[in-house]
Amino acid sequence: MEASEALNKLRWRCTRRAMLETDLLLGKFLDEIFPALTPQQAAAFVVLADLEDLELWPLVNGSQECDDVSQAEVVAMLRRVRVK
Amino acid sequence: MSTLKIPVRKFDAVIVGAGGAGLRAAIQLSESGLKTAVLSKVFPTRSHTVAAQGGVSASLGNSEEDHWHWHMYDTVKGSDWLGDQDAIEYMCRKAPEVVVELEHFGMPFDRTDEGKIYQRPFGGHMSNFGEKPVRRACAAADRTGHAMLHALYQRNVRANTQFFVEWMALDLIRDETGQVLGVIALEMETGEVVAFHAKATIFATGGAGRIFYSSTNAFINTGDGLGMAARAGIALEDMEFWQFHPTGVAGAGVLITEGVRGEGGILRNSDNERFMERYAPNAKDLASRDIVSRAMVTEINEGRGCGPNKDYVLLDITHLDPATIMKRLPGIREISIQFAGIDPIKAPIPVVPTCHYQMGGIPTNYRGEVVNQDGSVVKGFYAAGEVACASVHGANRLGTNSLLDLLVFGKSSGDSVVEAIKQNNVAHKDLPENFADLTMARLNRLETQTDGSSVNETRLELQRTMQKHCGVFRFKDMMVDGVAKILEVEKLVAKTEIKDKSKVWNTARVEALELDNLIEVAKATMISAEARKESRGAHVRDDAPDSEAFPNGRNDAEWHKHSLWHREGNKLSYKPVNMTPLSVETIALKTRSY
Numbered sequence: 001m002e003a004s005e006a007l008n009k010l011r012w013r014c015t016r017r018a019m020l021e022t023d024l025l026l027g028k029f030l031d032e033i034f035p036a037l038t039p040q041q042a043a044a045f046v047v048l049a050d051l052e053d054l055e056l057w058p059l060v061n062g063s064q065e066c067d068d069v070s071q072a073e074v075v076a077m078l079r080r081v082r083v084k
Numbered sequence: 085m086s087t088l089k090i091p092v093r094k095f096d097a098v099i100v101g102a103g104g105a106g107l108r109a110a111i112q113l114s115e116s117g118l119k120t121a122v123l124s125k126v127f128p129t130r131s132h133t134v135a136a137q138g139g140v141s142a143s144l145g146n147s148e149e150d151h152w153h154w155h156m157y158d159t160v161k162g163s164d165w166l167g168d169q170d171a172i173e174y175m176c177r178k179a180p181e182v183v184v185e186l187e188h189f190g191m192p193f194d195r196t197d198e199g200k201i202y203q204r205p206f207g208g209h210m211s212n213f214g215e216k217p218v219r220r221a222c223a224a225a226d227r228t229g230h231a232m233l234h235a236l237y238q239r240n241v242r243a244n245t246q247f248f249v250e251w252m253a254l255d256l257i258r259d260e261t262g263q264v265l266g267v268i269a270l271e272m273e274t275g276e277v278v279a280f281h282a283k284a285t286i287f288a289t290g291g292a293g294r295i296f297y298s299s300t301n302a303f304i305n306t307g308d309g310l311g312m313a314a315r316a317g318i319a320l321e322d323m324e325f326w327q328f329h330p331t332g333v334a335g336a337g338v339l340i341t342e343g344v345r346g347e348g349g350i351l352r353n354s355d356n357e358r359f360m361e362r363y364a365p366n367a368k369d370l371a372s373r374d375i376v377s378r379a380m381v382t383e384i385n386e387g388r389g390c391g392p393n394k395d396y397v398l399l400d401i402t403h404l405d406p407a408t409i410m411k412r413l414p415g416i417r418e419i420s421i422q423f424a425g426i427d428p429i430k431a432p433i434p435v436v437p438t439c440h441y442q443m444g445g446i447p448t449n450y451r452g453e454v455v456n457q458d459g460s461v462v463k464g465f466y467a468a469g470e471v472a473c474a475s476v477h478g479a480n481r482l483g484t485n486s487l488l489d490l491l492v493f494g495k496s497s498g499d500s501v502v503e504a505i506k507q508n509n510v511a512h513k514d515l516p517e518n519f520a521d522l523t524m525a526r527l528n529r530l531e532t533q534t535d536g537s538s539v540n541e542t543r544l545e546l547q548r549t550m551q552k553h554c555g556v557f558r559f560k561d562m563m564v565d566g567v568a569k570i571l572e573v574e575k576l577v578a579k580t581e582i583k584d585k586s587k588v589w590n591t592a593r594v595e596a597l598e599l600d601n602l603i604e605v606a607k608a609t610m611i612s613a614e615a616r617k618e619s620r621g622a623h624v625r626d627d628a629p630d631s632e633a634f635p636n637g638r639n640d641a642e643w644h645k646h647s648l649w650h651r652e653g654n655k656l657s658y659k660p661v662n663m664t665p666l667s668v669e670t671i672a673l674k675t676r677s678y
Contacts, residue, residue, distance in 0.1 A: 001588065008589035012250070012272065016126050016304045018134035018230075021338055023303045024423065053134055054230045061418045083336055084425035 098282040103131035105469025105490035106288030107236035112498025114243035136229035139221035140487035142179035146200040147219040163478025164621035168662035171450040182491040256316040264465035275587025284501040291470035292605040296439035297551035309471040311601025319648040321473040322444035324613035328556035332438025334396035336423040353388040377437040381557040398432035437556040445473035452497025468493040479621020536581025563614040608649040618643040635675040
C-alpha cells in the first residue's frame with residue numbers, strides 16, 4: 001500500500017468511529033499534528049487509533065492514565081488537542 | 085465499468101450495518117444455518133450503538149412490580165400517540181425475553197444483591213399507567229451499548245456470520261416487480277464494486293443525525309440505508325420527527341449533560357441576561373428539555389445569540405466555586421476545554437440545541453418487513469433499528485427504548501427472513517439486466533465531474549440549512565424557505581467533484597457517496613416538517629401553539645397520521661396510525677402531559 005493510501009485508511013479509522021468525541025479529536029490530530037510526528041510517535045498513534053472508543057476516550061479526556069510508556073507521549077499530545 | 089462486469093457474490097441473506105440491530109438480526113440468520121453476509125463501514129464493535137449509555141428497558145420487575153402493559157402505555161404516551169400500537173405492544177411484551185437472551189449471550193448487566201439484573205428509573209417510564217416512576221432500565225454501568233455490541237458480536241463469531249468490514253453499500257437491487265434482490269457495495273480497500281445477490285436483505289444502517297450542523301451523532305451516521313431506500317422508490321415515514329438535546333457544544337455537537345444546570349449552570353444571551361427567567365419563571369434553567377431548547381432558539385432567532393454569527397447562547401458556571409467544578413463536573417470541564425476551547429471556570433460554554441435521535445425511517449411492520457403504504461410487504465426487504473420506523477417511537481422516543489427497539493426488531497426481522505426463506509423454500513431470483521446501471525452512472529459521474537462543487541462545503545451548507553430552517557423549534561416561513569434552500573443544495577450535491585480518482589482507500593469518494601444519502605434524508609425531513617401543520621412530540625411549530633382547542637398544539641382531527649415522503653417528485657402521502665394493539669384495548673388519544 002502506498003503512503004497516501006495508508007494515510008487515507010488511517011483517516012477513515014480516525015473519523016468513522018463509534019463516538020463523536022473521538023471522531024473530532026482524532027481527525028484534528030491527524031490533520032494538524034500527525035504530519036510532524038517521528039516514526040515512533042506515528043506508530044504509537046496508529047496503535048491508539050486502533051483502540052475501541054471506550055478504551056481510548058478515558059485516556060484522552062484524562063479520566064484514566066496511560067500505563068504504556070510507548071504511547072504516553074502521544075496520549076499527552078492528544079490531550080492537548082483543541083477542536084475549536 | 086458496466087453492470088455486466090460487476091462481480092456477483094451469492095448469500096441467503098445480506099445485512100447492511102453491524103450495530104446492535106444488524107448483529108441481533110444476524111444471530112437469527114446464522115444460527116438457523118442461512119449463509120449470511122454482514123456489510124459494515126466499520127468494524128462491528130465501532131458502531132454508534134456504543135454511544136448508548138443509559139440502558140435497555142424491560143418490565144422484568146426485578147426491583148419492584150412492573151408490567152409490559154404499563155411499559156406499552158408509557159411508550160404510546162411518549163410517542164404522543166403517533167406510535168403504532170400493535171408494534172408497541174409487540175416490543176414491550178418481547179422486552180423481557182430479549183433482555184434475558186442477551187444476558188445468556190454474555191451481557192454483563194449490573195446486578196442486585198440477589199444476583200438479578202439491576203434496574204434503575206429513567207425519564208418517562210412509570211408504573212400503573214403513568215402513576216409513579218418505575219425502575220425498568222437494565223444497564224451495564226455507563227457502557228451498555230458497548231457491552232451489548234461485544235456480546236452480540238461474539239455470538240455471531242460463534243455462529244460463523246461472515247463479516248465484510250469497511251465496505252459501503254451503495255444501492256438496493258430491485259427487479260421489475262419491486263422485489264429486493266440484494267445490494268451493490270464498494271470495498272474501500274480495493275475500490276472494487278460488488279453485487280451481493282441475496283434472497284433477503286436487511287437494512288440496519290442506523291440514523292442520519294449528521295444532516296444537522298449540531299449533532300451528537302458520530303460522523304458515521306449518514307443515513308445510508310435511508311438514501312438507498314429512497315433512491316429505490318421506498319417512501320420514508322415520519323421523517324419530520326427528530327429528538328434534540330438542549331445543550332450541545334456549539335460547532336462541535338458534543339453533549340453537555342443536564343447535570344451542569346443541575347449544579348447551578350445558567351443560560352445567558354448576548355445581553356448577559358438569564359433569559360430562562362422569562363420563559364420559565366419557576367424552574368428557570370431546570371425547565372424541561374423542550375422548553376429550554378425553544379427558549380434558546382427564540383433568543384437566537386430574535387438576535388440575542390452570542391458570537392460573531394450570533395448563533396449560540398452561553399452556559400455559565402463561572403459563578404460556581406472552581407473546587408466544585410473540579411470535583412463534580414471534571415469531565416464537562418475537559419469537554420469544554422477540548423471542544424469549545426474554553427475553560428468553564430473562567431468563561432461560559434457556547435451551546436446550542438443539538439440533534440440526537442431519528443424517530444422516522446423506512447416503514448416496517450413489527451415483523452421487521454418493509455411495507456408499502458397499504459401495508460403490503462416489499463418482498464425480500466427488511467429493516468430494523470434507527471433506520472426503520474416500526475413505528476414504536478412515533479413523534480418522540482422514550483429513553484432506553486432505542487436499545488430495546490434494535491434488540492426486538494433485529495430479532496423479529498431475522499425471524500421473518502428465516503421463515504420466508506426456509507418455509508417457502510425461496511430460491512435466488514435472477515438479477516435483472518442492467519441492475520447496477522444507476523449505481524455505475526452515479527460513480528461515473530463522480531469520476532468525470534469537472535467544475536463541480538466541494539463535498540465538504542456542500543455538506544456544511546446542507547447541515548446549516550437544516551439546523552437553521554428545521555431545528556428543534558420550527559417557524560412556518562423558515563420552513564417554507566428551507567424547502568427551497570434544501571432543493572438548491574440538492575443541485576450542488578448532484579455535481580460534487582472529487583480530485584482524488586484513486587481506487588484504494590479513496591475516502592473522498594466515500595464521503596461524496598455519503599453526501600448522496602444525507603441529501604435524501606434532508607429533503608424528506610424538511611418537506612415532511614413544512615407540511616405537518618401541527619405540533620406533536622418533537623415537531624414543534626411556532627404557529628401551532630398550546631391552546632384550548634389544540635392542547636400542546638396537537639391537532640388529532642387533521643394530523644393523527646403518519647407522513648410518507650416519496651423521492652419521486654418530493655410528494656407526500658399519509659397513512660393512519662395503527663390504534664389496534666395485538667391483544668389489549670386501544671390506548672385512547674389524550675393530551676400528553678407529565
